[in-house]
Amino acid sequence: xxxxxxxxxxxxxxxxxxxxxxxxxxxxxxxxxxxxxxxxxxxxxxxxxxxxxxxxxxxxxxxxxxxxxxxxxxxxxxxxxxxxxxxxxxxxxxxxxxxxxxxxxxxxxxxxxxxxx
Numbered sequence: 001x002x003x004x005x006x007x008x009x010x011x012x013x014x015x016x017x018x019x020x021x022x023x024x025x026x027x028x029x030x031x032x033x034x035x036x037x038x039x040x041x042x043x044x045x046x047x048x049x050x051x052x053x054x055x056x057x058x059x060x061x062x063x064x065x066x067x068x069x070x071x072x073x074x075x076x077x078x079x080x081x082x083x084x085x086x087x088x089x090x091x092x093x094x095x096x097x098x099x100x101x102x103x104x105x106x107x108x109x110x111x112x113x114x115x116x117x
Contacts, residue, residue, distance in 0.1 A: 026092070028059055033085035035060030040077065047075055 039057045042048055050064065062078040090096045 026089075029085050029088055029092075031056045031059035032080045033082060033089050035079055035082060037077075037079060047077075 035057065040048055040053060040061075050058070053061075060079045060082075062080045063076065065076045067074045067076065087096065
């Protein structure tokens with residue numbers, strides 16, 4: 001076995017021990033990309049207890065802090081960067097290519113509000 005083959009086996013073993021896979025990484029990224037902050041609240045607009053938040057929704061939570069203030073309890077929530085997660089998924093799917101690429105002839109027609117070209 002070559003040293004590169006040996007390194008690949010070691011890496012694969014480490015990933016398995018850590019329960020890491022491409023599918024899991026894509027799933028976590030998807031949870032962030034398609035997260036909706038309203039999923040953290042019930043029908044009456046109250047924040048759900050963390051124990052009641054589904055794992056796919058909780059995956060989008062970056063921070064959750066509870067602070068006691070003079071006016072009562074204040075909860076601070078931050079979500080992971082949704083736009084960045086969408087960008088990563090788009091790149092993975094080949095939807096972003098860095099710059100607009102046009103092949104073949106390109107015809108652009110302008111139509112004014114009256115409908116005349």
